[in-house]
Structure formats: C-alpha cells, structure tokens
Amino acid sequence: MFEKLQRLGKSFMIPIAVLPIAGIMLGVGAAFTNSLMIETYGLQWLLGEGTILNYILSTMGTIGNVIFGSLPLIFAVGIASGLAMQEKGAAGLSAAIGFVVMHSVIGKVLGFLGHTPATTTADYFLSQGMTVLEAAKQSNVYGYELGMFSVKIGVLGGIIIGIVVAVLTNKYYDKKLPEALSFFSGVRFVPIISVLAASIIGAIIPFIWPYIHLGISTFAEFFGKTGPVGIFFYGFFMRLLNIFGLHHAIYPLFWFTSLGGEMEVAGKLVQGGQNIFFAQLADPNTLRFSPEGTKYFMGGYLPMMFGLPAAALAMYHTADSKKKKMVGGLLFSAALTSFLTGITEPIEFTFLFVAPVLYGIHALLEGLAYAILYALKVAVGVTFSRGIIDFTLFGLIQGNAKTNFIWILILGIPTALIYYYVFKTLILKFNLKTPGRGEEEEVKLYSKKDAMMKDMDIEEVIEALGGRENLAEVDACITRLRVTVKDASKVADDATWKSKLKAKGVFRKGNGVQVVYGALAEILKNEINKVK
Known part of the structure; x- marks a missing residue:
C-alpha cells in the first residue's frame, strides 16, 4: 500500500505541474483587468477596455481559467499516463475518452432516473417539501462537466478514471486476441476495454454518488468546525508525509475535491480549496477571498x-x-x-x-x-x-x-x-x-x-548481483530493480537480499532478476549504471 501511494502521489505531480503557469496567467490577468484596481490608480489609458494590454491580460486570464476548469480531465489523462508502465500515450488517450464516456453515461442514467437540470434545482427540491438546507445540499450533487449534465464528482472522477485506465493498460497492453480480431490486439485493445470500464463506472455512479457526496460534505463540515486545531494537524501531518512523498497523494484531495469544502462563486458551486480561491480570483466581484478556501x-x-x-x-x-x-x-x-x-x-x-x-x-x-x-x-x-x-x-x-x-x-x-x-x-x-x-x-x-540511500552500499548491491561482469542490463520500474544477468547462479540468495540489503522481495526467472525496493529502485538503477 505504501508503494502504491507513492506511485499515485508521483502521478499526481504530472497534472499539478501545469498549475503554476495557469495560476500565474490567471493571477496576473485577473489582477490587472480588475476595473476597481484600474479606476483606483487611474490606469484606464493603459489597462482599460479596448487597450492592447487589456486584450493580452484578459486572454491570459481566460487561459488560466480554462485550465483550472478542465482539471478533472487533466487529472484523468495525467494519472493514467503517469501510472502506466507501458504505452503511456495510449493510456492518456484512453483516459480522455473514458472520462467523456463516463460523464455521458452518467447523464443518460440520470435521465432514466428522472433527474434533469429542471428537477435538480434547489427550488424544485424545496417544492418537494425539503428544508432550505436539505434542498441546497441535494441540488449541489448535480451539475455539468464539459457541457454534459452529470454529477459534481469533479477531480475525483478524473482520479478514478485515471487509475482504472492505468490498471487496464498495464494488464492488457500486450493482450492477444483471436486471429479474426488481431487488429484490435495489444495497445489497440486498451481504449476498447477502457470505454467498457468507463461505461460501467458511469452507470454505477448515479446510484452511489449522492450518498458519497453528502458524506464527504458532512465530513468537510465537521473538519471545518475543528477550526485552527484541525488545520494544525493537517499542516503537521502533511509535512511529516513529505518525508515519504506521500503528501502528494493526500493534499490534492483537499485542494481539488469537495473534501476541501464547497462554496458558491459567481453563481456556480466550486469544490476544493484551491479551486475556490482561483474561482474567486477570476470573479471581478470578489471583495474578500475566503480563508476556508x-x-x-x-x-x-x-x-x-x-x-x-x-x-x-x-x-x-x-x-x-x-x-x-x-x-x-x-x-x-x-x-x-x-x-x-x-x-x-x-x-x-x-x-x-x-x-x-x-x-x-x-x-x-x-x-x-x-x-x-x-x-x-x-x-x-x-x-x-x-x-x-x-x-x-x-x-x-x-x-x-x-x-x-x-x-x-x-x-x-x-x-x-x-x-x-x-x-x-x-x-x-x-x-x-x-x-x-x-x-x-x-x-x-x-x-x-541521500536520505533513501542511507546505509546502502552500491558496491554490495552490485556484488549481490554477481559483480559488474555479470550485469547484462540494469533497469527499473516504479518499485522494482530489474536486472538481466549473464549467470543467474552468481546472484545472492533471497536471505542476503532481505537481511543485508533491505530488499522487500526478490523474483527470478531465467537470467532475469527483479528486486523489490519501492521508490529506491530508480535511484539504485541510476547508481549502478554510473559505475558498472
């Protein structure tokens, strides 16, 4: 589980890497096209509507805004390509297709259940006898994604599709089909199976998401009531998790999903702390940013x-x-x-x-x-x-x-x-x-x-593999050091790897040796290749 969380955290960094440039564009664009700021400093001649700088800055703001508005899709593609061991391009494309399919199926199933844009408003739920609070919570379950009527699953939906597609890619990228269907074998099978999986997920979500959404909202409200005490523990544990790189698997849930709170901004419900801030940043009517975001x-x-x-x-x-x-x-x-x-x-x-x-x-x-x-x-x-x-x-x-x-x-x-x-x-x-x-x-x-290599001697690892002359090829995946040796009999026994060299496991097949080291595997590969 630890290694899987590390891999997931690493894959989160791919979509998150786009946020700095998007944030800068939105921040600069929104700040310098704000009418109040322009009037206060008398800059209508330079930054007012119709000026070249206004066109440029407003375009920058639009670019930043559309990136933040597309985060669920970006996470789906980024996580799928980041977690896929092979055929990362096919994984990313399949995730994009799967994301669209999932939301289209959700919209279709919602229609079958009688949920439409007209029957999911707060006013409609009020007319059905709900209290104002109950009606608001119920209406917050539904919304739009890429123009499709769906549920407000947001970035979490992208994370789900990204993980599922990555798992399917790793399992089926070399799948062989019968001769008559051989054209769809291998990597071409990945988008096919991904569409099927996304369709099933989309068909299930409308039945369970309203309860999950309300549960998350309740937890977020409870966490919010803990005030500074709860935030102290959040900051403390995020810094401790940084040691293992696991914070990357946790904080995006607070930044981009309803776990980090919900707020109505410019007439739209926004979920997640950072999403709330940038939605307020893009809204020219914002007078005060919310500390809750x-x-x-x-x-x-x-x-x-x-x-x-x-x-x-x-x-x-x-x-x-x-x-x-x-x-x-x-x-x-x-x-x-x-x-x-x-x-x-x-x-x-x-x-x-x-x-x-x-x-x-x-x-x-x-x-x-x-x-x-x-x-x-x-x-x-x-x-x-x-x-x-x-x-x-x-x-x-x-x-x-x-x-x-x-x-x-x-x-x-x-x-x-x-x-x-x-x-x-x-x-x-x-x-x-x-x-x-x-x-x-x-x-x-x-x-x-350096911290991960503490008490590790690279020469001892090489010696356990039979010495430099025994190494034919040295590679690594996310968690395993993968080595092809010339003589498998020269490789140390499992007890030596586990007791002396801190390996979590050893797998052998022919002249291939795989040693499980978690996140250390990539570092060991690089160090061995430097000196072999």
Whole structure:
C-alpha cells in the first residue's frame, strides 16, 4: 500500500505541474483587468477596455481559467499516463475518452432516473417539501462537466478514471486476441476495454454518488468546525508525509475535491480549496477571498519564506569556522530557493538526514503556522508552492483588503527568530552534524536520494548481483530493480537480499532478476549504471 501511494502521489505531480503557469496567467490577468484596481490608480489609458494590454491580460486570464476548469480531465489523462508502465500515450488517450464516456453515461442514467437540470434545482427540491438546507445540499450533487449534465464528482472522477485506465493498460497492453480480431490486439485493445470500464463506472455512479457526496460534505463540515486545531494537524501531518512523498497523494484531495469544502462563486458551486480561491480570483466581484478556501496551503508561507532560510542561517553560524566559506554558498543557495520558490527539499533533507528531531520540530512549527494564519483569516492563494513569487501574485498584488496578507509579513520575523534560535540551540547542545560540522571533509546539502540511500552500499548491491561482469542490463520500474544477468547462479540468495540489503522481495526467472525496493529502485538503477 505504501508503494502504491507513492506511485499515485508521483502521478499526481504530472497534472499539478501545469498549475503554476495557469495560476500565474490567471493571477496576473485577473489582477490587472480588475476595473476597481484600474479606476483606483487611474490606469484606464493603459489597462482599460479596448487597450492592447487589456486584450493580452484578459486572454491570459481566460487561459488560466480554462485550465483550472478542465482539471478533472487533466487529472484523468495525467494519472493514467503517469501510472502506466507501458504505452503511456495510449493510456492518456484512453483516459480522455473514458472520462467523456463516463460523464455521458452518467447523464443518460440520470435521465432514466428522472433527474434533469429542471428537477435538480434547489427550488424544485424545496417544492418537494425539503428544508432550505436539505434542498441546497441535494441540488449541489448535480451539475455539468464539459457541457454534459452529470454529477459534481469533479477531480475525483478524473482520479478514478485515471487509475482504472492505468490498471487496464498495464494488464492488457500486450493482450492477444483471436486471429479474426488481431487488429484490435495489444495497445489497440486498451481504449476498447477502457470505454467498457468507463461505461460501467458511469452507470454505477448515479446510484452511489449522492450518498458519497453528502458524506464527504458532512465530513468537510465537521473538519471545518475543528477550526485552527484541525488545520494544525493537517499542516503537521502533511509535512511529516513529505518525508515519504506521500503528501502528494493526500493534499490534492483537499485542494481539488469537495473534501476541501464547497462554496458558491459567481453563481456556480466550486469544490476544493484551491479551486475556490482561483474561482474567486477570476470573479471581478470578489471583495474578500475566503480563508476556508486557502486554509489547506497558505500556512506554508511562514516556514518557506522565513523559517527555513533562518534555519539555514543557524546551520551556517554553527558550522566549523574553517568550513563556513564553503558551507555559506551552499546554504545561501538553498535558503534563496526556499524563499523565492518554496522548494525546500535541499534544506529539509539535510537536517532530516543528520538530525530527525529538527525535522519533527519543523513539522510542529509548520502546523502552528497553518493554525495561526487560519485563525487570523489570512487568505493568500498559491499555485504549487509558497515562495515570494506566489506571495507577490496572490497576496501583495491582490491587496490586503482582499487577502489580509499583512499578517504573513508581521509574523515572518518572529517565525525566523524561532527557527533560528531553536535550530542553533539544538545543533550546539546535541552536537548535531549539520553541514560543516564534524570531521568529514565533504560539505554538501543532502537530497531525498541521500536520505533513501542511507546505509546502502552500491558496491554490495552490485556484488549481490554477481559483480559488474555479470550485469547484462540494469533497469527499473516504479518499485522494482530489474536486472538481466549473464549467470543467474552468481546472484545472492533471497536471505542476503532481505537481511543485508533491505530488499522487500526478490523474483527470478531465467537470467532475469527483479528486486523489490519501492521508490529506491530508480535511484539504485541510476547508481549502478554510473559505475558498472
């Protein structure tokens, strides 16, 4: 399950990778075509309707908006191609077809059940004797996808189709059919079986989704009532899950599905925290962004922009004097990366590797940042990370009246001081071997790869495979190191692999050896190919 979640999280990164450019386009386009902003600063001559810049900026906003509006389809294609072991292109195409088929079947079944656009409005349910709240919840179950009347399953529908199509691709990409149907064998069979599967899913969803939707809404309401306490645990556990890369499998559910809340924006029901923020961003009538939409990500601004750079400074000040010059350049680069872009891995995995207690404190402080900013009703959005670039676009440019961003700046200095003194004190008190401390000559920042390779000797792995001269081909899939050897008898026994080399399992067939290492498999492949 752990390995499957890692793979799923990795596949989520494919569709999520498009969000930064979409967010920048929408952020810049919406900000500089806002009539109130233009009138306030007297920029009608430059940015008003009919000007060239207005055409360009409004087009940018439209591009960003359509990408966010198409996220369910983007997730379906991205996850299918990301999880497919073979024929990724066919998987992506099949997922797109399957997504459309699923929603068309849902619409057809809803019609058979008597649910139409006219019979799924709040007014209609009120006429049937429901209370205002019951009618609103019931009507929120139904909506449109790609112009088709369907249920509001949103990104979750894309995730389901993406996973199902990937499984079918991995199973049937080399399927052989009888001679008379041989044209449809292999990769051509994938879209066929995908359409059938999507049709079945589409036929089932109308019967179960209303109950699931209401259940998710109830849970989201309950989680919302936990207030800052619940958000603290959310931020804390997301940072801990980052160690294993599992956060990528969790936070999209809060960002893009009803698990992250629902809100009506510009007359449309929007699901998911980030979707809510960008829907409000695109709506010129928005006077104040909702903290309920941004609470699942904005807490990261304090540790990423202020906390971790201060931790880097603490590591620099505690480094051995003769190594400070070398350490300074490395830590400054990592701190600047965190501040500008919110990419924190170079710093985080450095102290995770040598001092896990520092990472635990970092996770606690990040959880507190989430809780405090939410309690202060700060509402600054993000695209993917939380550096000064996103802060400028979705905080400063939008204005304090809409975002309450000033609290991030006010709390930034205390956050930096806390990180600095906590890290410095613990490093000195427990003599933690952060960069530039200790007898080792090498001074470096550690990466996720270093953390995963801890206590692993690549030469021992090669020796267990029979030595360099025994290696014919070395490859890897998501979880397995796949090796073709010249003499299978030279490969170490299973007990050696599991006890000494930390393998989770070994599979052998002829001269082929597959060693299960989870996410480490790809790293081992690369390291072996470097030295073999």
